[in-house]
Amino acid sequence: MRRVSVVMALFVLALFALAGCSQETKQESVQQKTEQASPDKKVKVGVTQIVEHPALDSIRKGIIDQLADEGFKDGQTMQLEYLNAQNDMNNVMTIAQQLAADKKDIIIPITTPSAQAVAQQAKGIPVVFSAVTDPVAAKIVRALDKPGKYITGTSDVSPxxxxxxxxxxxxxxxxxxxxxxxxxxxxxxxxxxxxxxxxxxxxxxxxxxxxxxxxxxxxxxxxxxxxxxxxxxxxxxxxxxxxxxxxxxxxxxxxxxxxxxxxxxxxxxxxxxxIDYYKLGRQTGVMAARVLKGEKPDTMPVETLKDVxxxxxxxxxxxxxxxxxxxxxxxxxxxx
Known part of the structure; x- marks a missing residue:
């Protein structure tokens, strides 16, 4: 009888243990669903340009304004980091390394030198450049229609x-x-x-x-x-x-x-x-938003602003x- 009582006691304890595990599993499941239902984290966007002057500043403003219109607002759904190289090539490379190390969701370099540096450093990170006159000659992309696996952007080539x-x-x-x-x-x-x-x-x-x-x-x-x-x-x-x-x-x-x-x-x-550099920035912003929403850069040819x-x-x-x-x-x- 004592042996039966011990067996019964162990059986009851096992049932309680199973019930506890089941409850923990349910709690974990609820927690996972809650996490999935929470608002998305802010996308991390890095913007860099080689120097500040009105044309390049207009591009940057156009990019930021367009991203906001696309639902990526700085401080709300987007965490924007802007870095200026002050026309120093050492700074250009340091900034590219910093943005790549921070694992941005996308990097948007403005001007050829900034785009060249970012293209070298941001392996595996989507890049949408702006104001690169000839991205093929600069060896930033392989071809205008098939730019590269992680990179595309806009050209400011002038007639x-x-x-x-x-x-x-x-x-x-x-x-x-x-x-x-x-x-x-x-x-x-x-x-x-x-x-x-x-x-x-x-x-x-x-x-x-x-x-x-x-x-x-x-x-x-x-x-x-x-x-x-x-x-x-x-x-x-x-x-x-x-x-x-x-x-x-x-x-x-x-x-x-x-x-x-x-x-x-x-x-x-x-x-x-x-060309209107603010409009070029807007056009770049559209491309960047497409990438943030899931499109692959290698399916997006390099674009130019046709109207002069x-x-x-x-x-x-x-x-x-x-x-x-x-x-x-x-x-x-x-x-x-």
């Missing part, structure tokens, strides 16, 4: 043939065109090649003035005084960030300056056939003693 023709319209006597650019940036080198080809077709010689940093811009502008009839600035972050220094030299020497972006025209260049607009600065036209050609008056958007 240099139209830019050179525009300078010729304002300066009919143009025979020598000065171009100041960063010799260390692939995108600048590509644009200079396009300018030379377009200038040659018009019988215009190009006087190149290369710089390696923004501190050299004023000096190199002074070096071409008396040698050129006008200056054209490509989409070059080093030169654009020091535009005021260049403009001081140009005004003193009465050498009209033309740009490749509308923001630099607002700052004192005569005119450009430029003639923008003129009336004050600059007067400062340089120019007049607006009749054929351009109706076409231009005027910045005073």
């Amino acid at each position: 240099m043939d139209k830019q050179v023709q525009l300078v010729k319209e304002f300066v009919p006597s143009l025979t020598k065109l000065g171009v100041i650019y960063n010799t260390g940036e692939v995108n600048a080198e590509v644009q200079v090649g396009m300018i030379e080809k377009a200038a040659q077709a018009l019988g215009v010689k190009v006087e190149k003035a290369g710089v390696s940093n923004s501190n050299e811009v004023k000096q190199r502008a002074e070096s071409i005084v008396g040698k050129v009839d006008a200056i054209l600035i490509p989409v070059d972050n080093t030169v654009v960030s020091s535009f005021e220094a260049l403009l001081t030299v140009a005004k003193a020497s009465k050498i009209p300056v033309f740009a490749s972006d509308s923001d630099t025209v607002k700052r004192g260049a005569v005119a450009t056939y430029g 607009q003639l923008v003129m600065n009336e004050a600059a036209v007067k400062d340089f003693g120019l007049s607006v050609p009749d054929k351009l008056k109706a076409e231009a958007s005027v910045s005073k």
Whole structure:
């Protein structure tokens, strides 16, 4: 009898143990369902650009505004980290390493140098770049239609043939065109090649003035005084960030300056056939949102902003003693 009683007691204890396990399993299941039902964690977005100037800042604003419209609002559904390299290539690489180490859900580099660094460091992290003039030449993507497994973005390539023709319209006597650019940036080198080809077709010689940093811009502008009839600035972050220094030299020497972006025209260049950099940022933001929502970058070809607009600065036209050609008056958007 005692043996039966012991067996019964062990059986009862086993039942209680099973009941406890069952209860714990139910509690774990409830906990898992609760966790699954909780709001999603904020997506981690890293944005970096090589330097601050109006065109690049407009891109960044467009990206952030578009992401917010797509449901990714900073501080609510998105944790945004913005880092600026202050035009220092050492900083560019350090920032890329930092963003990659932080395991961002997506990294959005603005400009070619930032995109090159991020592409090297962010292995396995989706990347959507912006304002990369020629991403193939810069070896950021393999091809525009099939960019790469984790990377795509937008290009800010400018129609240099139209830019050179525009300078010729304002300066009919143009025979020598000065171009100041960063010799260390692939995108600048590509644009200079396009300018030379377009200038040659018009019988215009190009006087190149290369710089390696923004501190050299004023000096190199002074070096071409008396040698050129006008200056054209490509989409070059080093030169654009020091535009005021260049403009001081140009005004003193009465050498009209033309740009490749509308923001630099607002700052004192005569005119450009430029893209709207805020719109380019918006377009980049759309692509970034698609990636955050599950699309793969390798299915998204590199995009460009097709529309260019003639923008003129009336004050600059007067400062340089120019007049607006009749054929351009109706076409231009005027910045005073």
